[in-house]
Amino acid sequence: MSKLIYVLNGPNLNLLGKRQPEIYGDETLQDVEDKMRQRGTELDLTIEFFQSNHEGEIIDQIHAARDHAQGIIINPAAYTHTSVAILDALNTFESAVVEVHISNVHKRESFRHHSYVSLRAEAVIAGMGTLGYRVALEYFAQ
Numbered sequence: 001m002s003k004l005i006y007v008l009n010g011p012n013l014n015l016l017g018k019r020q021p022e023i024y025g026d027e028t029l030q031d032v033e034d035k036m037r038q039r040g041t042e043l044d045l046t047i048e049f050f051q052s053n054h055e056g057e058i059i060d061q062i063h064a065a066r067d068h069a070q071g072i073i074i075n076p077a078a079y080t081h082t083s084v085a086i087l088d089a090l091n092t093f094e095s096a097v098v099e100v101h102i103s104n105v106h107k108r109e110s111f112r113h114h115s116y117v118s119l120r121a122e123a124v125i126a127g128m129g130t131l132g133y134r135v136a137l138e139y140f141a142q
């Protein structure tokens, strides 16, 4: 049976492709979703794709994933560095979590070097651009 993977995206990622393309590239979030769905089909993974600029909505999706999903791929964006609430929600999820960052956060400002989500994630991908999301799918296909 196909595994269900939630792909959750945090604030400002709706502007992907327009926002600081020198850092985040010129693909849109719709491009990311389309490519993930295509690769997901090949890997027999079903994808639930979501973006929000609101912390509570991301937490609600993590709670929804608890009942249905076999994995979470999350780019919490700026909430990576601030949100104990998202960490707490992920700690209620019993399957694997992969944290993705488009940019190499370790090469950037020091406030981006700490991640609350990394305390929970089985794997962290940073600096591969949007390819990182599809690499995370390969992890779940193994």
Ligand code: DHK
Pocket: 011, 012, 013, 075, 077, 078, 079, 080, 100, 101, 102, 103, 104, 105, 112
């Ligand atoms: C995206 C953001 O919006 C930033 O706040 C993070 C992350 C990095 C990314 O690289 O995908 O610091």
